[in-house]
Amino acid sequence: MKACSTMQLPTYDDVIAAAARIEGHAHRTPVLQSATAQARWGAQFFFKCENFQRMGAFKFRGAFNALSKFDAAQRKAGAIAFSSGNHAQAVALSARMLGMPAVIVMPQDAPAAKLAATRGYGAEVVLYDRFTEDREALTQRLAAERGMTLVPPYDHPDVIAGQGTAAKELFEETGALDRLYICLGGGGLTSGSALAARALAPKCKVYGVEPEAGDDGLQSLRAGRIVRIATPKTIADGAQTQYLGEYTFGIIRRDVDDILTVSDAQLVEAMRFFAERMKMVVEPTGCLSFAGACKALEEKPPAKGERIGIIVSGGNVDLARYAELLAAR
């Protein structure tokens, strides 16, 4: 394990280079506003809607950027990743678009819809037993056997730089903002966004938001080192990470102002607001940023004229589950 001080952290220049690589491949997602949110919370919100990104989440940006940098030999052998979530589909789709093979290692009991979606993007799915097998060891063995390049879900400079392009686009469209709220799981989106914020809006306060049950990021920030927790129980399945990465923590401790936590009930409240008032489907993890902003503004009303950026990370939620969450009161 390398110490952060000796690691070469990605910079905003890497975000700029990533933006050039994904241009024309990733969607430039819309930035939406809401008069209702403005009236209710007293600030002007700018929602960067990565739920409208390819495969339904920002993860496409980082995966496509990472795979784009493969050399000829790497492209021939292809990419491998372990994920049961959005990263799986991001690597699978990016590999298909770049004409290379992909293997995704997924748990045997992953939802059928996710297995089908990943296979639908043309990837080979290798199943493992969560109770008897070590997925990292399995993945590394497969990578070695097949000469494939492992693409980690968040703790990689190319992945972080790719994720930072969403905030770059946001600031380019809105100009400087007073605050930026970002969904925090392993920290790829948060650290990439922080790089963009520090370069494009140096005075902007940057906040990561994670589930109450999975507050390893907050604990790590307070402790000054990466704190590991057990897999948290939360509806925010994309933020069930147990620990930040070394790269992501290195950037977060330097560039992020604070980390907030929200309850599952607050996530559902935000999800309902997105559906009812903004007409968009946002997955529980994607609701973290706005739920965190609402909580902060309820605790302390904003200054007059504050402009707040919200990165909405994704919209991949099983429809039956989504209907249940909307209907529950």
Place this chain on the structure above:
Amino acid sequence: MKACSTMQLPTYDDVIAAAARIEGHAHRTPVLQSATAQARWGAQFFFKCENFQRMGAFKFRGAFNALSKFDAAQRKAGAIAFSSGNHAQAVALSARMLGMPAVIVMPQDAPAAKLAATRGYGAEVVLYDRFTEDREALTQRLAAERGMTLVPPYDHPDVIAGQGTAAKELFEETGALDRLYICLGGGGLTSGSALAARALAPKCKVYGVEPEAGDDGLQSLRAGRIVRIATPKTIADGAQTQYLGEYTFGIIRRDVDDILTVSDAQLVEAMRFFAERMKMVVEPTGCLSFAGACKALEEKPPAKGERIGIIVSGGNVDLARYAELLAAR
């Protein structure tokens, strides 16, 4: 009742003038694409997302344009409308933004949420009994008593011109398209869109899509005169109109290539597609256009490289009802 031939139908110049009036007040809504739709139906789709418009539907465009043209005396007395749907909120919000009073005549048994939303936009709501009172007579009496100007929901040149700005924006962003599908109720959106299509993409085929149960538009087109039907039973509550207007029919018979119908089941299928694959909430009426396009493409596959515009009209659906429709299989 004036004959169509002697009526001064609005033109594309009126759409251009409306676009200038609403600029900075209406949202320029995003145009989204879907790789999944392209793979499934073999054509490239461009979705003009009026569900992200202010108050959640295209209706804001027409109402704001109409109210913007009021003279000083009209502004002082304000606007009056009868509607239990999106037009009510469109007039209420436009009046508030333009600083004039508004009265909306709504049925006593309108959903509480709609009454609250309309009052929330600052309008005075006057209730009537659907079983014993004539809402048009009541509205006209109120308009006369208070000197207010009646804003009809669709059959008015300024309303039609305003609704046409959505298609204008779409064509400006995409260039010419091969086909355009539009949700058809009273014909305001369809006729306005047709004006824009004829001017900006003369070869584009233009289709209105209405519910099977409410096919008065199709009947009218076939008969060459406005056919009236009983209030149709359909989940597309915004298309429960009983007849086209004289202005809207005048344009539709001239500029629309054909009218298609779809079943409620096809609307739910489209609604689920929008939620699951495009991450957006679309009300049943707003699903008409895409459901019609899918039906047409299933009956006859598109030519290679076809580019199809879809006007998604709105996203105002009660959340509990929406959850029910998503969950039903």
